Amino acid sequence: MTVNDDSFTNWKTREEIAESMIPIIGKLHREQDVTVLLHSRSLVNKSVVSILKTHRFARQIAGTELSVTETMPFLQALTTLDLGPSQIDIALLAETYRTDDRGLSVEEFTAEAVAGATGENKIERSESRDVVLYGFGRIGRLVARLLIEKAGSGNGLRLRAIVVRGGGDQDIVKRASLLRRDSIHGQFQGTITVDEANSKIIANGNEIKVIYSDDPTSVDYTAYGINNAILIDNTGKWRDRAGLSKHLRPGIAKVVLTAPGKGDVPNVVHGVNHDMIKPDDQILSCASCTTNAIVPPLKAMADEYGVLRGHVETIHSFTNDQNLLDNYHNSDRRGRSAPLNMVITETGAASAVAKALPDLKATITGSSIRVPVPDVSIAILSLQLGRETTREEVLDHLRDVSLTSPLKRQIDFTTAPDAVSSDFIGSRHASIVDAGPTKVEGDNAILYLWYDNEFGYSCQVIRVVQHVSGVEYPTYPAPAV
Template sequence: MTDADWNERIALAEAMIPLLGRLRRERNVVTSIFGRRLENVTETGIIKSHRYARRIINEELPLAQTLPILEQLVEMDLGTASIDLGTLATRHEEVGGDLRAFLDAELAEVIGRNEETPKTDVVLYGFGRIGRLLARILLTRQADHNGPVLRAIVVRQGAEDDIVKRASLLRRDSVHGAFDGTISVDRENNVIWANGTPIQVIYSDDPATVDYTAYGIDDAVVVDNTGRWRDRAGLEQHLRATGVARVLLTAPGKGDVKNIVYGINHKGITDADRILSAASCTTNGITPVLKVVNDKWGVAHGHVETVHSFTNDQNLIDNFHRGSRRGRAATLNMVLTETGAAKAVAKALPEFEGKLTGNAIRVPTPDVSMAVLNLTLEREVTREEVNDYIREVSLRSVLRQQIDYIHSPEVVSSDFIGTTHTGIVDGLATIAAGRHLVLYVWYDNEFGYSNQVVRIVEEIAGARPIVLPKRKHLEEL
């Protein structure tokens, strides 16, 4: 590539940035290139997103092909939507004809659809690893398309300067980097300001006694990140507080609490479901992949082994711990422990009841884990057949946000920090022999999982954007 070619691409990308901003601010429209979102991107980021298209169409997508689409979109009367420029560009190239007429037909579902997105209040009960990532994602999403609004966090006061420390932990993260924006603290009113959004800090030891309406918060979705209560009786304490409509647990729910894996069984959420669970990071990481394999070839039985980054419930150095083995130093050892993820899959996919076993090995990395799916199928498959199908699912199906696919000899766990997908199948590691299949699935057990939680929040708030062009159902692939 010559300097002239590069400069031409930079010029095209520069022209796209204000158009992307207008779509987001004026129309609540977020855009992507084959699923790679164009949000807060630089000129180089836009170019890289167009290069990413080689995974789908085997060639780089020209910026000169997507810029005219953006120029048309800003002039159209669009409602809230998530629009894939890559898919639109390739479809238009195939069918030809007048671009505006093509876009009018493809985007008819959201043209003139300008009703207000519901402004659901969200409260984060607990502000640890998942809570702070949820805050970051919610702040971004509400800026992108007026999604649910983060109104408050509830914590136990740990020190006199507690709010300053909470704000500092939101501002800086050793794994996920700095917060993208500005943060300030109003100590007098116990408010953290993040990108212009006031987040009320409420100090409480008892979820049932908080009066959220005193802070102007009502009919809120409370996302419980503490893990202290996982059954219905414990989580119902939140519903006794004033101003709470629903509760979502960021851990596997016990008893009759519905465990939701977005993309798999979220359509089963009803208005009567006031208490829900987002299951676990591992359950979210493996369930979509297991569904795809089971629907296509059938799973007779299998074993799930997770190689999981250490978490805050382990000890940094050897010390007493109520759990078996977790008292040994997390950063110095591989720690064999149990996981309920294999059994939990059946709560989202009942057809897996009794089919899976599982164990976990905690390892000395701070984030990103791997699940090894050792499966016996109902019919024979080849490695190429499995990889080709999962790649197609990751690019064109309704599970594109959940499943990704990679085929690189160089990737390691840190390359997946910050992925919004729940599981990434490593195609080079796939093993197939007759009915025996082994899949290696990477997942960011913090950020990928947090994105799934936010998708559930948006679903129950009625604030999920319409995705266009429509993605294919699995049976259509």
């Protein structure tokens, strides 16, 4: 047998194992509300090749490829346990088992590692929580996709309605079409039909009422059977407490803004300060995509090295707020053609750091350049640290943070030497550390942080909404603190 034959046989074997994983992962998800992860990446509803690629990803950050032959025994062990709603990372199970010298079997080790999710310790399945989307633009439709994707997983979030301004004939058909097909993020994973007579979009069996209104105070959501809902305002039209309070109508209990909040509206970056949300908080903001991109790695660096001062320069994809061709705009430069120019503009991300990291006393400044790409941006974060270090130490630290820390859902890590912006379309992380261009000299460090400013940010919004709804399920094995 040739080497090529060996490689092909090995591939077919791993392919067969990955194929057998799919029904186990699906059953755990549907029947026990267990989301199986691999290095914080969900394996639910993933294809055979996607499962294999996710295993191979470990080579980039851990140095060695993780094989399905290693993780499959832990997945099988989970099926023997009385599990409650949880997220379980089989990569971490496999890797911690390697270093455990107690001689436990896979089954014994797994039962011990996830004991908090089993038997009398397990939490009860949550009742579904109504969600309303106010606005249905770029972020609104991606948040809708995520909510529909998670429906039935037990996370308790159920998209009940979207509120939009009337748009003329076949409005609902056109909105459904925009949900179905996206030039950047591809086809919707599932089926979408339209019930024009009842003003509903049915996506993967989820009936979503389309409500037409120009005024938040004119809607009584209880008339549509919606109660105690979380409303996600992705219009950005109202950003202070007075404006957002208009949404607190019958049927709406809380309002989450997908833009930086003004005044005393809390700016929340999940993974960093979401624990500050009080049960009686009715209005909060998920800050901006750039704030979500820079705050987690900034916290990781501050915790380890201290940060005295910093500057962030964002090279940001153009947005719907800019003009396609030169035309009048309220801002000085955003009126110039977005697909033809680099446009210097302002960013509030640096000033928003103080809200998300109040204990950080360092001054962080920032500016932004909009560039002619439709999605994925990069933040260049230049820091003066509290102590001297080396490039290798910083990269090892950030790699470990991306794998095992409480920030592993926010921070990703890549060593790919040829990575470019389009490679990160669809990333679910708030930011991705690019190891290649990272520079460290003494107490100065420059980090290059990619982020999908649409989808990655939308994932952060969903995490905040899950937390607010009280159904953010624990992850096992517990991340290192």
